[in-house]
Amino acid sequence: MLYFNNDYNEICHPAVLKKMTQSEGIQNPGYSMDECCARATALIRQKCAAPNAAVHFLVGGTQTNLTVIAASLRPHQGVISADSGHINVHETGAIEATGHKVIGVPAPDGKVRAEQVARIVDNHRLSEDAEHIVQPKMVYISNPTEYGTMYSLAELEALSALCKEKGLYLYVDGARMGYGLAAKDNDITLPDYARLCDAFYIGGTKVGAMFGEAVVIPNPSIAEDFRYLIKQRGGMLAKGWLLGLQFEALFEDDLYMRISAHADKLADQIRKTLADLGYALYLPGTTNQVFVTLPDSLLSELGKEFTFATWEKADENSTTVRFCTSWATAQENVDKLCSALVRLSK
Amino acid sequence: MLYFNNDYNEICHPAVLKKMTQSEGIQNPGYSMDECCARATALIRQKCAAPNAAVHFLVGGTQTNLTVIAASLRPHQGVISADSGHINVHETGAIEATGHKVIGVPAPDGKVRAEQVARIVDNHRLSEDAEHIVQPKMVYISNPTEYGTMYSLAELEALSALCKEKGLYLYVDGARMGYGLAAKDNDITLPDYARLCDAFYIGGTKVGAMFGEAVVIPNPSIAEDFRYLIKQRGGMLAKGWLLGLQFEALFEDDLYMRISAHADKLADQIRKTLADLGYALYLPGTTNQVFVTLPDSLLSELGKEFTFATWEKADENSTTVRFCTSWATAQENVDKLCSALVRLSK
Amino acid sequence: MLYFNNDYNEICHPAVLKKMTQSEGIQNPGYSMDECCARATALIRQKCAAPNAAVHFLVGGTQTNLTVIAASLRPHQGVISADSGHINVHETGAIEATGHKVIGVPAPDGKVRAEQVARIVDNHRLSEDAEHIVQPKMVYISNPTEYGTMYSLAELEALSALCKEKGLYLYVDGARMGYGLAAKDNDITLPDYARLCDAFYIGGTKVGAMFGEAVVIPNPSIAEDFRYLIKQRGGMLAKGWLLGLQFEALFEDDLYMRISAHADKLADQIRKTLADLGYALYLPGTTNQVFVTLPDSLLSELGKEFTFATWEKADENSTTVRFCTSWATAQENVDKLCSALVRLSK
């Protein structure tokens, strides 16, 4: 069986594993107070052109989201998210469990628009009984989004400007940030994120690391006492240096960008094959996720050799599915998938 | 200025106040461990034909909702509500502050349908990653709804049957329950609520009491240790007998029904006047709330003598507003309002 | 049976009830946005010499404590309290339910000392792993305390100075504040509280009101958006003007001080009787609570005519109990209690 259902089903990039195995026998202080984390922090600050940003390393994405949001909001404040946002639908209510409402907005392509945020904030402020309504205080987006679409720099700037104007925080979930940065039509850089956001994270788990996410917090009011929050929410890894050395491996020679570009290119090949076969993509995209609606008869055959993620029933005879490539995907496996798609479409 | 903006702008029914003033000089044990509460409990159990139901008295509706829901759910469980449900939009995230997600469903007329609940529950159970999604465990409805509409007995029975089938709790917010019970096309009785729901509350604050809501809990697994929850959430009134004697006043001779019927009848008069003038109601209704879209020019004049609640802008020149009658509304004031509507519509 | 077990077993002072009954038929806006609350706010600001302090009215003490604390702390912060503090032992974990640890300190007389706070804060800051420990951010005291003892002005000033120095908030639970202000050896005034505290509340429920506590918040960072917190935590009374007019009644002509002094004087009479009989008070005091250890044989007889609160078993044959007077206690009932004590001690 060849896996295309997600981008986290192999252990990690060899360069990451090598660094980890090389650390055998070396003693380190615990809780990320070590030199690996210090070096990784320096590297990330440099890549982000953000010498003063706080940088912290956590194990996983849900943990990171709930910790950042808990650190940012007072109890009566909520976070705006696309209806399809990960925090709104796929984290078992992790944000609500910290006491905060996720304010969903319709987002057919997975993206929140500045105008939507403006409308929510203005409606709230103009309301006769504003105090009876959760106060919107943060905008959560993921980039790439849950649907593999991407914000343009102009869109991100508009969101950021609006948030600044209205006094909201902008937070970017970058679980697949590498695949976005490396996408052929992307125009957002790490320094852009650092300049435009109050907090964001650079995903490692899905982009070459064994586990780990690097949170970058340019806004000092969120950064204050952040390590307390990490510990309280269960995200303080005892052997924290393991996070640091993974991000060192990923960022010391642009490995992160190279392996992301690899995955995007393979996804492009799948997209092209599907287009040539006349299948319409569910949404356009240039990152490592390919959403497409295919006949159930084809999927049933394809499923004997390949895994993919089932998104939703499209109509009686077809289903929207997701193919995912990753840093680990082999060219030959994509070739096999594409051949199978061609063969089964005849 | 004559108030039609809500149903809680006068102190309380004279019979309630009389009972309270008569209690001067009488000493009572605290925290609702008194005879007034015991008598009120017995009365309510009798009216509900539910001799074994737990009955508790709280001060207000948000407090009641958050306490019942916190008592009912484990941390990963959520409560289904109409998008327009009070807990979803008008309680400043009180439910989320207890850690639970409110799962909103579209409800143009304010009512949640059994089919909607079935779909959410089934989708959740069939999901490949159900554990990443909040588990629906309770259905919250208000009856009458936020829009003054009402569930029929058949609808309530369908919801109840579905909840039982799927293992969900059904909870009814009865902030305006009296106005529903007394409405001319209502076919639900208190024993129906007790038979069909796991918990519900009979609203006092908006129906003749100075303050207070009576929670009825037929389901023992919600009732267990409920007083701990009341205390923890700040709803344990020191002078609890004040709640008991108010509900005695309301229920010992059907005062609750009589004053509710009064309000509904006056609202019917407003509805008829509006219909005669050719204005379409926003939604049909027979309770004490009248939602209607009126020209801004008319509203601007009307607002000089009468208060009403502004719901939302309907179009460039008109607005949807709410007129509320209550147990306290005087016939002559409704006559004045209707005359003004006629006069200003010419 | 004559009640001396607590200070909340009668409805309210006649002047309060009169104002409430006089409001019959008068229509008011909801949620404390009315003129009664505005006037009560102005009165309290004036009595506190704090023209800029925020003033809010809530129904009960637990509700007030949890709302103030939730408004003040970030998630990793805790509140220091006497081990015997109400929030630590008698609110069913209301503070923990908002997510915050209560950091208990031993306090045999119910009072927290500045040195104790200094030690906790310094130990925390000097700790190698401070981030693994709840950060102390607020000091909670009640005055009078749970044991009826009182802070001197010097003690309150020392606590306040320390809190300012260390960056902590000082919050005073004034459930029985009147009985403290009126006590013969008290040297703290309302302007002192406003000058020295970040937030405090003036208790109504136990001091003449039917229900209600007035929160005064001199520190704007706690006051910000406070009404959102009130609503979210279930403390926003629909008919909020009922709170305003009660505090008007209590403060417009110093009724609050007069009725408090009455209770304290009667408690002094009980204390004198006990002293004359040779019983040692559990703790010295001049407020309305009298803690004393008495023989079980005496208590058993006394209990046939009088209620009192059982505190704890002192030894095999005696028990520490509390007698409470209040604004409502009749001189003749205290005379009867004292006579009975004398008679049963022979």
Add this chain to the structure above:
Amino acid sequence: MLYFNNDYNEICHPAVLKKMTQSEGIQNPGYSMDECCARATALIRQKCAAPNAAVHFLVGGTQTNLTVIAASLRPHQGVISADSGHINVHETGAIEATGHKVIGVPAPDGKVRAEQVARIVDNHRLSEDAEHIVQPKMVYISNPTEYGTMYSLAELEALSALCKEKGLYLYVDGARMGYGLAAKDNDITLPDYARLCDAFYIGGTKVGAMFGEAVVIPNPSIAEDFRYLIKQRGGMLAKGWLLGLQFEALFEDDLYMRISAHADKLADQIRKTLADLGYALYLPGTTNQVFVTLPDSLLSELGKEFTFATWEKADENSTTVRFCTSWATAQENVDKLCSALVRLSK
């Protein structure tokens, strides 16, 4: 510098790392739904003689504690812990952040006694106002304790029997469980834990794993829906098989016991050296932690070559410190430490 300050400053046992590196290129389903976790679960159930117990794998100890406790308690319930318990003092209020009070009991040797629990439960039940007090529902112990002491089987049986009698859950934090199981005077086995506890975890992070704790839950009412809780609290590792294969490595041939015994033996050597030098241990022990009070002059010299954890100032001239051995500690380093202790004590 040679590290004796804790037991988590080296990456992991070579057998664990070998299994991880061997998994390169192998694709696995995510979220612990893989065969490694299935095999590790089977192994652990077998070692525990608990074929029906639920077994889950989490990354760290605080995460595990907060997830188990959140899964177990209703909102008004609290967990009894030694004052020095990890959840009470070293997890930044993680338990309170889930809404629950930690009820501390004095425990000079780190151990909670059945009699203490009985007293708390009985006092609570007999209280006139039990509903105003947090309801004790779970007992949390760690074994070995924070001080390296251990419960005997008789003590654990007494706690377990009491918990069953009173309707409380018994939960054991086994962060260092291996060092306890292997200690020379231990008489508790894994089947004992499974027989006597409602939930416990077998610590990996400090006992040979790179990271990871295995939670064993014999009580089905805690186990129900546990994976939802793991996800909600941020503990669901995307590449969950990494946890499974680590526990396979530790348990398939008793590696866990062998490496634990190694650490305990080296700690015995340190204890013997200290005893021979006439230093009194702070508390007796046979596990991998050695607590001892030493002269500051000695510690100051020792600190130039060795790390150790500073516990607390004992008196003006001496300090209580902790030396930790682990699965990774080399015999020669312990020899060097012991020689230095002898040399510096002359």
